[in-house]
Amino acid sequence: MKILILSGPNLNLIGTREPEVYGTDNFDAMMKVWEKQFPQVQLQYFQSNVEGELINKLHEVGFTFDGIIFNPGGYTHTSVALGDAVKAIKTPVVEVHLSHVMKREEFRHISFISPVAAGTISGFGMRGYELAIQSFLK
Numbered sequence: 001m002k003i004l005i006l007s008g009p010n011l012n013l014i015g016t017r018e019p020e021v022y023g024t025d026n027f028d029a030m031m032k033v034w035e036k037q038f039p040q041v042q043l044q045y046f047q048s049n050v051e052g053e054l055i056n057k058l059h060e061v062g063f064t065f066d067g068i069i070f071n072p073g074g075y076t077h078t079s080v081a082l083g084d085a086v087k088a089i090k091t092p093v094v095e096v097h098l099s100h101v102m103k104r105e106e107f108r109h110i111s112f113i114s115p116v117a118a119g120t121i122s123g124f125g126m127r128g129y130e131l132a133i134q135s136f137l138k
């Protein structure tokens with residue numbers, strides 16, 4: 001089983017960015033944890049701060065991978081194009097947010113990804129990714 005963990009803008013700074021909101025774990029360390037925890041899964045990680053690169057990645061893996069776990073960061077609330085890309089591919093996408101976006105500012109309550117995602121996990125920090133991987137396992 002092949003799963004891509006896809007991170008949008010500013011998520012390269014997770015670990016040091018607003019730790020009171022996003023925690024202190026970073027993706028490099030967490031990938032090692034998840035790879036050990038789910039040896040049956042081929043996990044890949046990709047992060048970009050560029051909207052078009054995220055769209056290209058969705059197109060690249062979206063017809064062959066079994067799952068995509070997507071945290072679009074701030075683009076969640078603004079990007080029609082990312083929503084369209086998720087809709088256009090075959091691989092199911094689970095949307096993940098580290099923070100509980102519905103508890104935060106009103107502009108974060110809108111998601112262009114949720115209506116086209118298989119499901120959304122929000123507010124459980126890095127544990128949300130573990131839950132998302134589990135959601136793809138039979």
Ligand code: DQA
Pocket residue numbers: 009010011071072073074075076096097098099100101108
């Ligand atoms: C986020 C929530 C977004 O509103 C924010 O812009 C992010 C991170 C989260 O994981 O909680 O960059 O997607």
